[in-house]
Amino acid sequence: MMGGLRLSMAWLHTWSGLLVGWILFLVFAGGTASYFRDEITLWMKPELHRAAPAQVTQAAAADRAQQVLAQRAPGSPRWYLALPDERNPAVKADWIPARPAAARGEGAAPKKRTRRAFGSATIDPATGADLGKVRDTRGGDFFFRLHFDLHYMSALWGRWIVGFCSMSMLVAILSGIVTHKRIFKDFFTFRPGKGQRSWLDAHNATAVLALPYHLMITYTGLVTLMFMYLPSGVNSVYPERSAAFYQDLNGGPGDVKPAGVAAPLAALGPLVERASSAWHGAAVGRIVVNLPGDANATVTLTQQEGHGLTHDLPSVTFNGVTGAMLTDPGKQSGAAVQTRGVMYGLHVGRFADPLVRALFFLSGLAGCAMVATGVLMWAVKERPKHNKKHGMGRIGFGLRLVDGLNLGSIAGLLLAMPVFFWANRLLPAAMAQRPEAEIAWFFMAWAVAFVAALAWPSRPMWRLQLGLGGALFALVPVLNAATGGAGLATSLAEGIWAIAGFDLVCLGLGLMLLYAAARLRMAPLVKKLPLAGSAA
Amino acid sequence: MGVALRTIAAIGGGYGLASLSTQALAITLPMAPADAVVTGTLTGLVVYPCAVMWCFAAATVTRACLGLAACCAVPALVILVHQSAAVAA
Amino acid sequence: MTAFAHPLANPALVAAALCAALSGWMALSLAMARHWQNQHGRGTAPTPQQSRNLRAAGAAGLVVANLLCLFVWDGAQGWIAWLGMLTAMALAAAVALCYAPRRASVLAVACALLAGALLFCAAALHAL
Numbered sequence: 001m002m003g004g005l006r007l008s009m010a011w012l013h014t015w016s017g018l019l020v021g022w023i024l025f026l027v028f029a030g031g032t033a034s035y036f037r038d039e040i041t042l043w044m045k046p047e048l049h050r051a052a053p054a055q056v057t058q059a060a061a062a063d064r065a066q067q068v069l070a071q072r073a074p075g076s077p078r079w080y081l082a083l084p085d086e087r088n089p090a091v092k093a094d095w096i097p098a099r100p101a102a103a104r105g106e107g108a109a110p111k112k113r114t115r116r117a118f119g120s121a122t123i124d125p126a127t128g129a130d131l132g133k134v135r136d137t138r139g140g141d142f143f144f145r146l147h148f149d150l151h152y153m154s155a156l157w158g159r160w161i162v163g164f165c166s167m168s169m170l171v172a173i174l175s176g177i178v179t180h181k182r183i184f185k186d187f188f189t190f191r192p193g194k195g196q197r198s199w200l201d202a203h204n205a206t207a208v209l210a211l212p213y214h215l216m217i218t219y220t221g222l223v224t225l226m227f228m229y230l231p232s233g234v235n236s237v238y239p240e241r242s243a244a245f246y247q248d249l250n251g252g253p254g255d256v257k258p259a260g261v262a263a264p265l266a267a268l269g270p271l272v273e274r275a276s277s278a279w280h281g282a283a284v285g286r287i288v289v290n291l292p293g294d295a296n297a298t299v300t301l302t303q304q305e306g307h308g309l310t311h312d313l314p315s316v317t318f319n320g321v322t323g324a325m326l327t328d329p330g331k332q333s334g335a336a337v338q339t340r341g342v343m344y345g346l347h348v349g350r351f352a353d354p355l356v357r358a359l360f361f362l363s364g365l366a367g368c369a370m371v372a373t374g375v376l377m378w379a380v381k382e383r384p385k386h387n388k389k390h391g392m393g394r395i396g397f398g399l400r401l402v403d404g405l406n407l408g409s410i411a412g413l414l415l416a417m418p419v420f421f422w423a424n425r426l427l428p429a430a431m432a433q434r435p436e437a438e439i440a441w442f443f444m445a446w447a448v449a450f451v452a453a454l455a456w457p458s459r460p461m462w463r464l465q466l467g468l469g470g471a472l473f474a475l476v477p478v479l480n481a482a483t484g485g486a487g488l489a490t491s492l493a494e495g496i497w498a499i500a501g502f503d504l505v506c507l508g509l510g511l512m513l514l515y516a517a518a519r520l521r522m523a524p525l526v527k528k529l530p531l532a533g534s535a536a
Numbered sequence: 537m538g539v540a541l542r543t544i545a546a547i548g549g550g551y552g553l554a555s556l557s558t559q560a561l562a563i564t565l566p567m568a569p570a571d572a573v574v575t576g577t578l579t580g581l582v583v584y585p586c587a588v589m590w591c592f593a594a595a596t597v598t599r600a601c602l603g604l605a606a607c608c609a610v611p612a613l614v615i616l617v618h619q620s621a622a623v624a625a
Numbered sequence: 626m627t628a629f630a631h632p633l634a635n636p637a638l639v640a641a642a643l644c645a646a647l648s649g650w651m652a653l654s655l656a657m658a659r660h661w662q663n664q665h666g667r668g669t670a671p672t673p674q675q676s677r678n679l680r681a682a683g684a685a686g687l688v689v690a691n692l693l694c695l696f697v698w699d700g701a702q703g704w705i706a707w708l709g710m711l712t713a714m715a716l717a718a719a720v721a722l723c724y725a726p727r728r729a730s731v732l733a734v735a736c737a738l739l740a741g742a743l744l745f746c747a748a749a750l751h752a753l
Contacts, residue, residue: 005593012592171585178589188654188715190723209715212708219581226577232555233562233576236615237569248570309701334571340578346705355639356702359709366716 009175014378017172018402020165021375022409027162028371029413030147031217032364034140035349035357036505038087039498041139044424046485048090048122048134049499058083058276058284059269061125065091066268068128069292073098073119077258079289083272084125085304087498091123135429142420142439148225151439163222163229170218176207183208199377206370213363214370220347223340249337250312259295266323268299274325275301275316285313289320297321305350312341354497375406403457411465412449414513418472418506419445425483459520467517474510477503538597545597549604550587553611554580560611563618631750635697641743642693644736646710649686650718651733656680663726686737687711693744 033040042048056064065081073079075098082092097119121130138145145151150158177183187208190201207214227234227245238245272284285304291297297320303313312333317326333341345351349360379402386395395403423441427434449465480503481487491500561576587604594600629635654660656679658670671679690710695703721732 008592009589012589016588167584171588174585175589175592188650188657188660188719188722190719192723205716205719209719210712213712222581223578226581230555230558230577230580232559233573233580236559237562237573245570245573248568249574309705334568336567336571336574336578340574343578351702352705353698353702356698356706356709359706359713362713362716363709366712 006179009179013172013175013179016168016175017371017374018378020168021371022405023161023165024169025368025371025375025409026413027147027165028364028368029417030143031221032361032368033143033417034147035352035361035364036502037140037144039140039502040143041137041141042088042498043480043485043502044137044139044421045134046425046480046483047429049484049486049491049496056126059272061091062268062272062284062287064125064128065093065123066265068121068123068130069093069095070265072121074293076119077291079287079292081268081287081289083284083287083304085283085285085306089125091125092120093123094118094120135424136434137424137438138435142435142442148221151443159225159228163225166218166221170222173211173215173218177211180204180208196377196380199373199380203370203373203377206366206373210363210366210370213360214367216346217364217367220343223343224347249333249340256290256296256298258291261295262293263295263297263321265289265292265297265320266299266318271299271301271318271323274318275303278316278325279303279314282314292320295321298326306353309345309351310338310341311344311348311350312338372410375402375410379403379406400457401454404454407457407462407465408446408450408453411462411469412446412453415449415465415469415472416442416446418469418476418510421476421506422472422479425479425485463517463520466513466520470510470513470515470517472510473506473513476506476510541597542591542600545601545604546588546591549601549608550584550591553587553604553608554584556608556611556615557583560614560618564614629747629751631753634747634750637743637747637750638693638697641740641747642690642697642707643710643714644740644743645686645693646690646714647686647717648733648736648740649683649690650711650715651683651721651729651736652679652686653683654718654722655729655733656683660722660726660729663722664729686740689740690714 061083062081069076069079069081073095076095077098078096080094082088084091095118122134123130148159148162149155150161188205190198190205192198192201222229234242234245268287268289272287275284276282283304284301286302288300288302289297290300298317299320300315300317302315305313315327318324319326332338349357352360379399382399382402383395386399390396420438420442423438427437427441431437453461453465477488480499481489486494486496486499488500488503490496491503558576558580561579562573565572565575567575587607590603591600594603629638655664656671656676661671662669691707694707694710697703698706722729725732
């Protein structure tokens, strides 16, 4: 292309970054929030703040949950149980609802595959009581899903869009590395107050100083959905039988067919203990029961997160009636499959303990800053060219559009996020379709901000949106205490770090945004020329 | 015009190369089938951005497209040979 | 985190690692003419010997942080923690060099001393 490798890569870096930057900011913001998915969900269920369920052994918790599910979901073909750990005090149970008796008896396939909603319950592990007076909310899972499924569209579309943007980001990173010849000379350089130079420095700093993270998170992000993006490998080696591939990949009991003969499910408590001892004391994280109450029932237990990086946690399967061990707990996958497991695990980061998780979160924020400074810097760079062409202060349509998109996707999103939390507390606890309503508020706020941004992309609009977002974020601790949650006084005193941390991080983000809004008040860098005839 | 052609070559042709190389590796690597598929797909994800960068780094549009086509020929041939060997067996 | 028994010892080690990393980055930055100039005035530059020493000291700081991370966390999480610390402290160093360029060497030395003190405290707590 024109001017050699570095120039062509610089061009590629700019456009592969800019054109997907607005969606990428959403992906980075949602993904960074997802590091604290469980904590966000807990904060959004104030009914659970005081309920500190008594500490019981995992085996006892599993037995309790079994009793509850035997009553509430007897005919279900599959139960999912998540046992309590440091981040989640209660047992989370989900189940596939039983098919109606008529369809089961006939054996005819239903004419239409209707999507049945999963049944779910949050269970106190000590008493078995349903902690179900808890308000219905998606919690942190909303941000998690948002950052790869997007929303208001089929998950397939969302994943393809995010995948395209992520691959574009990977191209931007690699071309950015090739292009930045002063990558080490400029390593620590940040010069504020110098206009375009400062934006470039900020972009370089957040991009280069966290480069290993950005490279890792982008590539591993693509890896998590790689069989969807590049299916030719799976399809050529496992033609027509991709289920067999996933079986080889993930282990597990495979497709279990009902025997149609009733048989009591073995007690889960002893199975939990046996699995744990097979793993030299490591705790059990999740239990999946296939066909409880049937003679062909199986119970698969998966190890708790936090040991090792891999996403493919060790699991063991037992016969659900006799309790015989069906899989070898020491079985190892091949090197490539293990590598993929580690990459998946690195992306999701659930292995991380609180400090490492905080470092991931910080790196994610650096990623958001990198994307934001990138798109903003482009607009700053373009402005003088437009001023030359159209006259001082006036810009063409393209740049105005970019200004509006920048404002809407950055400040607008930062405004919509706290609105989501405010909606969680202000909407009535027992309303129908509650999770969808909270999400609707998020998108309504964002839509309004976006339209306003496109209508009038200007410094005052930036100040308004950043200021509003900042205020809403900063007041979250007050909102928490005022609407039934464990306020900072309580959460700090009792050491409930999940809730205290959420309040403090929101406060910190809010103050940062307010500071940014305030700094925008300073006079622009263009020096005012003295008017002819005025006193010298 | 050149930019548009390069972009199409990069996005479409790059994907084609990535897909072909994934398949070629998956069917020929001497490992357990699941491992071969994983290795092939992981590699494909790296091939794609490299192909995109080539399309814009090449001195002329013609060279970009020809280079891409030449690279695609390699895994395509591997796949053809493998398929005919499988049929013959 | 499983390394030391006393509940305050591990946080002390982690803090020591963070200080060591920051000190290391500051030393590495001073080895560069641009940042040396910001501290010592225009036109100055470190001599090749000074540059080498600073680079060695900087690398040592990063290595110390690595060893502490591997000690506090088991296995792979230790490496991830170290990389995360390097990222966080590199950003901190960039901010420090921007807003306090004339105090760069003071900061580097202070962090190194603090790291040493924290290590000492952690060891003392463990021995008790």
